[in-house]
Amino acid sequence: MSLAPQYDSLARQHATARLGMWVFLGSEVLLFAGLFALYAAYRFTYPAEFHAAAGHANLAIGTINTYVLLTSSLTMALAIHATRNGQRRRTVAFLLATIALGLAFDALKAVEYAEHLAEGLAPGRAYAFAALPAHGVALYVTLYYLMTGLHALHVTGGVVLLAWLAWRAQRGDFTPESHLTLELGGLYWHLVDLVWIFLWPLLYLIG
Amino acid sequence: MPSTRSYLIVWAELVALATITLFASRALGGGWGLIVAAAIAVAKAALVVTRFMHLTRERPALRLVFAIAVGFVAILVLGVLADVGARDAASAYVDELGRP
Numbered sequence: 001m002s003l004a005p006q007y008d009s010l011a012r013q014h015a016t017a018r019l020g021m022w023v024f025l026g027s028e029v030l031l032f033a034g035l036f037a038l039y040a041a042y043r044f045t046y047p048a049e050f051h052a053a054a055g056h057a058n059l060a061i062g063t064i065n066t067y068v069l070l071t072s073s074l075t076m077a078l079a080i081h082a083t084r085n086g087q088r089r090r091t092v093a094f095l096l097a098t099i100a101l102g103l104a105f106d107a108l109k110a111v112e113y114a115e116h117l118a119e120g121l122a123p124g125r126a127y128a129f130a131a132l133p134a135h136g137v138a139l140y141v142t143l144y145y146l147m148t149g150l151h152a153l154h155v156t157g158g159v160v161l162l163a164w165l166a167w168r169a170q171r172g173d174f175t176p177e178s179h180l181t182l183e184l185g186g187l188y189w190h191l192v193d194l195v196w197i198f199l200w201p202l203l204y205l206i207g
Numbered sequence: 208m209p210s211t212r213s214y215l216i217v218w219a220e221l222v223a224l225a226t227i228t229l230f231a232s233r234a235l236g237g238g239w240g241l242i243v244a245a246a247i248a249v250a251k252a253a254l255v256v257t258r259f260m261h262l263t264r265e266r267p268a269l270r271l272v273f274a275i276a277v278g279f280v281a282i283l284v285l286g287v288l289a290d291v292g293a294r295d296a297a298s299a300y301v302d303e304l305g306r307p
Contacts, residue, residue: 015266022262022269026276033280037287044291051237066225074218077259081211190260197251200225201244205232 014180021184025191028154032195035147039202042139049136054207056121056132057144061112062204065105066196072101073193076162076186079169086176088169095166098189102159109152113145144203151199154192161185209258217258224251 007013043050079094120128123142127134165185168174174182228247232240257263262270 019269022272026272029276033283037283040284041287041291044288070221073259074214077214187260190255194252194255198248201228201248205244206241
């Protein structure tokens, strides 16, 4: 990254960019916080209904996806580590592994959605699940789609970002001294993992 | 600078905590299961933020930004819970239309 005219040094420019990134991450946290607050209110009001509804969540897929995302955070960290050591091919390989894990997450999520929709576990007024009355349960189901849907959009956006980073890494844009873009992309990917760390127990483990 | 080994150790810790969460929530269930699962989630999040995102090595101004965002989440969620938790007490003083 070249030095912009308003900065004395590249170090200062990078420090500013990192601050900007953490402010962005803070705003992302607050975006999800709105949904977590809604969840808290309805979970408190309808504990039995949420428990019954979560019993129909696909615990196996949810749990596998938890391990998938935790592992993708590791491969992301190792990609940056490889860049610091000047290992270009290793960087690209770890970025591709992270992309593969992100895509695997999305694919499993799609299987899950298809399964639920076929059963009538649909959000809002589309709710048509025969085994449970909609009262309270429909709130869990709607929040499930809102929270996991918003998160899946973040995963998908992250995959696109990682593909761009892998292309740039392949081109040799990142050096051990200067790889800020890669670092910021890594921070974003870890945040996506962070959100899922909370979604998993709240949506899958209360059943 | 952390080593490959240290990253692998963090990953193993995260996987272990996730597995503990799974079994604890199955064994406890209900409200306590959720509280234990949420507490472990906070520990996992702390691991990711400090060991993968290296927030602890950043400047104080930067740590403050993220800490404030997390603090706001706590205020928001606890405020909402205090509200819904106090509904029964409030309904003793007001009727369905909110009149005293």
